[in-house]
Amino acid sequence: MVGSNNNPDAKAFRITPPRWLLAELTYACPLQCPYCSNPVDYAKYPSELSTDDWKRVLTEARKMGAVQLGFSGGEPLTRKDLVELVKHARELGYYSNLITSGYGLTEEKIIQLKEAGLDHIQVSIQASTQELNDHIAGTTSFHHKKEVAHLVKKHGYPMVLCVVIHRENIHQMPQILAMAEELGADYLELANTQYYGWAHTNRDLLLPTKAQFEQAEQIAQAFKEKVAGKMKIYYVVPDYYEDRPKACMNGWGTTFLTIAPDGVALPCHSARDLPGLDCPNVNDYGIQEIWRDSKAFNFFRGFEWMKEPCRSCDEKEKDFGGCRCQAYLLTGDMYMADPVCSKSPEHAVIQQAIDSAGANASLATNEKPLVFRNSKNSKAMSLVDGKGV
Amino acid sequence: MQPIKFSPTHRLQWEEAQQKYVILYPEGMVELNQSSAEILLCCDGNRNLAQIVNELEQKFATTGLTNDITAFLEVALQNGWIQQ
Numbered sequence: 407m408v409g410s411n412n413n414p415d416a417k418a419f420r421i422t423p424p425r426w427l428l429a430e431l432t433y434a435c436p437l438q439c440p441y442c443s444n445p446v447d448y449a450k451y452p453s454e455l456s457t458d459d460w461k462r463v464l465t466e467a468r469k470m471g472a473v474q475l476g477f478s479g480g481e482p483l484t485r486k487d488l489v490e491l492v493k494h495a496r497e498l499g500y501y502s503n504l505i506t507s508g509y510g511l512t513e514e515k516i517i518q519l520k521e522a523g524l525d526h527i528q529v530s531i532q533a534s535t536q537e538l539n540d541h542i543a544g545t546t547s548f549h550h551k552k553e554v555a556h557l558v559k560k561h562g563y564p565m566v567l568c569v570v571i572h573r574e575n576i577h578q579m580p581q582i583l584a585m586a587e588e589l590g591a592d593y594l595e596l597a598n599t600q601y602y603g604w605a606h607t608n609r610d611l612l613l614p615t616k617a618q619f620e621q622a623e624q625i626a627q628a629f630k631e632k633v634a635g636k637m638k639i640y641y642v643v644p645d646y647y648e649d650r651p652k653a654c655m656n657g658w659g660t661t662f663l664t665i666a667p668d669g670v671a672l673p674c675h676s677a678r679d680l681p682g683l684d685c686p687n688v689n690d691y692g693i694q695e696i697w698r699d700s701k702a703f704n705f706f707r708g709f710e711w712m713k714e715p716c717r718s719c720d721e722k723e724k725d726f727g728g729c730r731c732q733a734y735l736l737t738g739d740m741y742m743a744d745p746v747c748s749k750s751p752e753h754a755v756i757q758q759a760i761d762s763a764g765a766n767a768s769l770a771t772n773e774k775p776l777v778f779r780n781s782k783n784s785k786a787m788s789l790v791d792g793k794g795v
Numbered sequence: 796m797q798p799i800k801f802s803p804t805h806r807l808q809w810e811e812a813q814q815k816y817v818i819l820y821p822e823g824m825v826e827l828n829q830s831s832a833e834i835l836l837c838c839d840g841n842r843n844l845a846q847i848v849n850e851l852e853q854k855f856a857t858t859g860l861t862n863d864i865t866a867f868l869e870v871a872l873q874n875g876w877i878q879q
Contacts, residue, residue, distance in 0.1 A: 423812060425824070471812030474824060501806060501819035525806065526821040564804040566821045592804065593821055635873065640822075 421698055421707070423471035424663040427500075428675065429460065431488070432480040432667050436509045438544025438778035439532065441570055441605035441612055443675060444480065449784035451668045457487040459688065461494050463665055466693035468498040472663065475500040480667065483510050489522045496523025503528060505568075508554035509547055516557050527558045528566040528595070533574075534581035542574060544778045555589045567591040571622065571644075572599045572612040573767070579622040583629045591637055596626055598644035601759075602676045604779045606735060607787070611776055613763035619644050646756050650721065651728025651744035658706035658726065663697065671696045673703055676731035680740050706730055713741050715749045797879045799847065799868065800840035805876055807835055818876055825874075834867055838877050844868065 433448040445451075455463070464475070475495050482488055483506055495502045504519065508529040516527070531551050532542035539548040558565045567586050569575070575582070586594045598619070599605050599612055614622075623641075630639045645652050655662045655674045664672040669688045672678055678685055683702040697703055705711070709722055716727040727733075728744020736745045736755045743750040766774060777783055801807055806819040816832035818825040827835070833854075837847040847868075848861050871877045 471810070473808075473810060473812075473817070473819065474822065476822075499808065501808075501824075503822060525819070526804075528821065562803065564821050635875075638875075 422660050424467060424661065424697055425472060426474045426476070426662045427464070427467045427472040428476045428478055428662065428664040429463070429482075429491075430478050430480065430664060430666050430675065431460070431482045431485045431491075434484045435479060435481040435507070435779070436484075436545055437481065437507045437547065438780045439542060439570070439604070440544075440608045440776040440778050441572060441599045442779040443600070443603045443605070444779065445676070445678060446603055446607055447784060447788035449781050450788050451666065451670075453668045454485075455665075455667065455669045455688070457490060459669065460487075460491055463688050463693060464491070464495055464498060464500070467663060468500060470694055470697060473499070473501060474503065476503045476505050478505040481507055481509060483515070489515075489518050492519055492524045493522040501525050506530070507543070507547065508551045509545065511554045511557075513557050513561075516554075516561050516563075520561050520563070524563070526564045526566060528568050529555050529558060530568045530570070531555075531582075531585070532570070534578045534585045538575060538578070544780070552589065555591070559590050564592045565590065566593040566595060568595040568597060570597045570599055571614075572605075573614040573618070573763075574612070576614045576618050576622050579625045583626065586637065587633065593638045593640060595640040595642065597640075597642040600642070600645070602731060602735065604777065607777050609759060610763050610766040611774065613646065613760065614644075615764060615767070616647055616760070619647055645732075645746045646760060648746060649748045651725050651732075651746040653725045654729035654732075654744075658730065659697070659703040660707075663693070671700070671702070673706070674729075674731060677702070679731060680734055711741060713743070715747075715751075716743045719749065796843035796845055798840055798843050799838045800878045801835060801838045802876055802878055807832075825876075830863075831867060834864055835871065835876065838868075838871075 432454055433444055433451065477488065482504060492502055502523065502525050504524055504527045506527060506529060529551060531539060533539040536548040540546050555565060555567065567589060569582050601609050605612060626639065626641060659673050662674060664675045665688060666672060666678065670678060670685050671688055672685055677683060683705055685702040686696045686700045712722065712727055716722050728747055730740050732744050732746065733742040734740035737752045742752060745752040745755050747753065808817055808819060810817050813826065816827045818827065833851060834847065837850055844865065848864050851864065852858055852860050868877065872879065
């Protein structure tokens with residue numbers, strides 16, 4: 407038994423098998439994006455699972471029904487065993503997605519990964535110009551990324567371009583769309599920054615105004631209609647400007663299983679920041695036991711854990727009260743309604759965040775610089791929260 | 796009539812855990828019912844619409860499938876699951 411299951415409702419709730427496995431192979435990354443979703447104190451977790459451990463995780467999750475597999479990180483290309491893991495995943499029947507910055511990806515590697523059975527490569531680009539891309543990434547990488555996008559196409563992969571949108575690049579929306587077209591993207595993911603991890607730290611400098619969002623969304627919508635049938639657009643909405651929260655993770659412990667680099671199993675990739683969940687490690691337990699029986703995966707299953715206004719809300723089966731990590735991050739109470747929801751008693755914190763970001767908009771970069779995601783900053787932030795490195 | 800081929804950038808696969816065929820593509824999955832799966836399994840790049848209709852009518856000992864199959868293949872084409 408993995409911890410004690412203190413949520414009686416979860417037992418009555420029909421547990422569905424995982425469909426999505428996110429394998430965060432490593433926290434190592436040559437880029438330093440200031441909106442990275444990795445935990446700010448990732449430097450505290452330097453250990454990585456071995457190749458054999460990952461193979462066992464893939465095998466066990468597949469047996470339960472997981473079929474979509476994301477190789478992520480950090481930068482997954484820094485793992486020397488990536489081709490071997492891709493091959494194992496293909497033999498098991500996964501659909502494998504490589505989620506990469508493209509940094510360090512050569513044509514030879516692209517061919518090796520294809521032969522091993524990789525299904526698709528998602529390349530992230532930070533902006534439509536070299537200057538801004540390299541500034542945001544904290545690395546000279548723009549031209550190489552474009553080259554990688556061409557090679558991904560050339561070798562027959564569906565090409566997914568991912569651009570994270572925030573205040574520094576939102577004005578480039580028309581140029582970003584033109585770049586996606588020029589590169590022949592089959593899918594374009596326009597991901598408005600979600601304010602967790604490093605993005606939360608840098609929120610005052612990243613959160614655009616509502617007017618900027620609306621203008622960018624309008625441009626993206628018109629483009630979507632123009633390229634219908636040629637390019638698919640995944641538009642990740644900016645939830646700070648919505649009235650209702652996202653149906654986070656399609657419901658806790660229903661669909662998504664994330665394994666962090668050190669083997670900790672998470673119901674969502676931010677869940678290791680929530681207190682008292684005792685997230686289990688794959689070094690100690692099998693995937694089936696973790697998914698079905700662990701305290702962490704049962705914690706927010708079903709509806710019994712909810713407080714008002716969620717408990718009696720007629721939309722609770724649609725959005726599950728929103729995101730637990732966001733509730734904790736912004737209100738200090740992980741049982742609270744996601745404060746994005748206009749019915750939340752804590753909804754004012756969202757407007758405060760928007761106002762605070764607005765007040766910072768005119769600051770020069772030397773007055774309040776972005777905190778880039780790197781080991782030095784992560785070590786410093788691990789100390790800030792008092793837990794030590 | 797042109798032969799119809801399943802998209803090389805999608806994957807059609809039997810899922811044992813779900814007891815159904817699914818279409819897999821970047822970060823997504825479509826679950827198929829039996830008749831949709833039967834039609835897509837015929838899209839092997841050798842057969843055209845008339846041949847697919849003929850084959851399925853014989854297989855299920857029925858007639859009059861043309862409209863249903865045509866309508867489904869139009870949806871499949873719009874979604875990029877097949878190529879002509």
